[in-house]
Amino acid sequence: MNTIIIILTGILGAALTFYVSKHLKQGPVRASALLSLIVGLFFYTFPELLNIYLTQNIPIVFIGTSFVGMVSSKAKGNIIQIALAGLLFSIIYMNKSELFIGYGGALGALALISFLTTLGFSIMFSKKIDFKKVISSFRKKRE
Structure with a gap:
């Protein structure tokens, strides 16, 4: 049950911050700060x-995912991608293991990793890359 609640917190933290920032025109910093303060x-x-x-853990996860929701509109993120991130x-x-203990900016780093991974998969699957063609072009370059 704890796992489900943490996952729902992550989805809501990112999506609500994005929504308040973009649709309610509050800006990313104000949206993240306001929602994180409430939680x-x-x-x-x-x-x-x-x-x-x-x-x-709920406040920590919410704050971290609010960083995901602060994404710029130039990054082409939409509410679904933000929720997945x-x-x-x-x-x-x-x-996470002990890797991030003592590392300053761990929540921001996790937010970046999450968003870039989600954005990368989104781009990869939306363009329907022909992987056989990509591999054959790499082989030709090596020869």
Whole structure:
């Protein structure tokens, strides 16, 4: 159950930040700060509402995925891609090892990794790349 709640938090964090930023015209910084403040204050005010794991991790995941939702409109992101990047962020966050301990900017780095991965797969599948053609062109260049 904890896993599902963390994943839903990631999806909502990214999608809500993107929505407030773009559709409500609040800008990415204001949208991220406002929503993160609301979530953080809620769990600070009601720390025993959920179990300790969720109380500690929901605000962190929400803040991290709000970084995903801060994506520029020039990056060609849409709400579906942003939600998928939030999902990916949550999965990476739950399965992270000690790699990010002590690393400044870990949430931002995870947000970047999540968004770029999602954007890369989106581009790769939308253009329907002919991988056989790409591989054969690489082979010709090597010869």
